[in-house]
Amino acid sequence: MKTIIKVGTRGSRLAVAQTELALAALRKAHPGAKFEVVMISTKGDVDRRPLFTMDEKGIFEKEVNEAVKKGEVDFAVHSLKDIPSDLSEELTVACIPRRASPNDVLVNEKGQKLQELAAGSVVGTSSLRRAIQLMKERPDISVKPIRGNVETRVKKVISxxxxxxxxxxxxxTRIGMKDVIVERFGVREFVPAPGQGAIAIVCRRNDKKTIEMLRSIEDPRARAEVTAERALIEKVEGGCRFPLGAVAVTKGDRITLYASVFSADGSRNIKVKKTGSAKSAEKLGKSVADLLVKQGAQEMAEGWRRAVEEWNKKA
Structure with missing residues (x-):
């Protein structure tokens, strides 16, 4: 193992916090290892358009992973949901550490829950998936695009x-701001993004020593859950422009995958729930994807393309 192991990450407070969590676990498992964190700017950090209006994949990870491929850093720490399902063949998601809560939450300065907000209240989100679920629950509020890091979005509520x-x-939670949370949405009623709450550590596929080191902090439960969720995305071809919610929950050696897709006007909602063996997580994800497609999930994509054009006008 190298004397100093270089770690690539974005410079945001959240990215740094996630990197430090991963490094704390690695230092505990490998007391003699020395790490150097390298901050790398990505397109998603400088482009201020709403995320779902960008017809690109990997806007928060591409530049960081390029540094891994070139050998400028040994591995990179990401939010798993930022990594496209078609990751470069030169790279591998070598480790999924223990997963945090996948739930979405509401932040409100007055301590009001979603159902307590006044009609006409303006609620911000960077996600089409969240937007359509909000509008379905509260058709009398105004849901608008919001950008910026986590702290910036919270400040926009305070202001x-x-x-x-x-x-x-x-x-x-990872940046120490959980006290601003007013309401925690259940994952079955407000289905989160696939991979939400999970950290992914990426390295070169041929770097066996680094892979071995990283796998020492792998969490099998988290790996099974995100494997099912990502297999689902890959087959349905979701992404920011198509609001697909999915979350897998493990219990012992069984895993249950919940998936939800809305039409652009919110009038139609396809929901699928299926349970299988945690050892066959990928198979479960593909099976749920097949059920979604069979019920018309991909036909909803055209309506969403038109909806994105409207959101672009608001942004």
């Missing part, structure tokens, strides 16, 4: 620019 915002619980 009154937004009445509330929906974020991932894991992100707020």
């Amino acid at each position: 009154g620019e937004f009445d509330a915002v929906v974020l991932a619980e894991a992100g707020l």
Whole structure:
């Protein structure tokens, strides 16, 4: 193993916090290892358009993973949901550490839950999936695109620019801001993004020593869950432009995958739930994807393309 192991990450507070969590676990497992964190700027950090209006994959990881491929860093730490399912063949997701909560949460300065917000309240989100679920629950509120890191979005609520915002619980918790959470949505009623709450550590596929080191902090339960969720995405071809919610829950050697897809106007919602063996997580994900497609999930994509054009006008 190298004397100093270089670790690539974005410079955001959340990315740094996730990297430190991973490194704390690695230092415990490998007391003699020395790490150097290298901050790398990505397109997603500088492009201020709403995420779902960008017709690109991997806007928060591409530059970081390029540094891994070139050998400029030994591995990279990401939010798993930022990694496209078609990761470069030169790279591998070598490790999924223990997963944090996959739930979405509501942040509101007045302590109001979603059903307590006044009609016409402005709620911010960066996600089409969250937007359509919000509008379905509260058709009388105004859901608008919001960008910026986690802290910036919370500040926009405090300043009154937004009445509330929906974020991932894991992100707020990791940067020490869980006290701003007003309401925690259940994963079955408000289905999160595939991979939400999970950290992925990426390295070169041929770097056997680094892979061996990283796998010492692998969490089998988290790996099974995200394997099912990502197999589902890959087959349905979801992504930011198509709001697909999916979350897998393991219990012993069994795993249950919940998936949800909405039409652009919110009038139609396809929901699928299926349980299988945790050892066959990928097979379960593909099976649920088949059920979604059979019920018309991909036909909803055209409606969403039109919806994105409308959101672009608002942004």
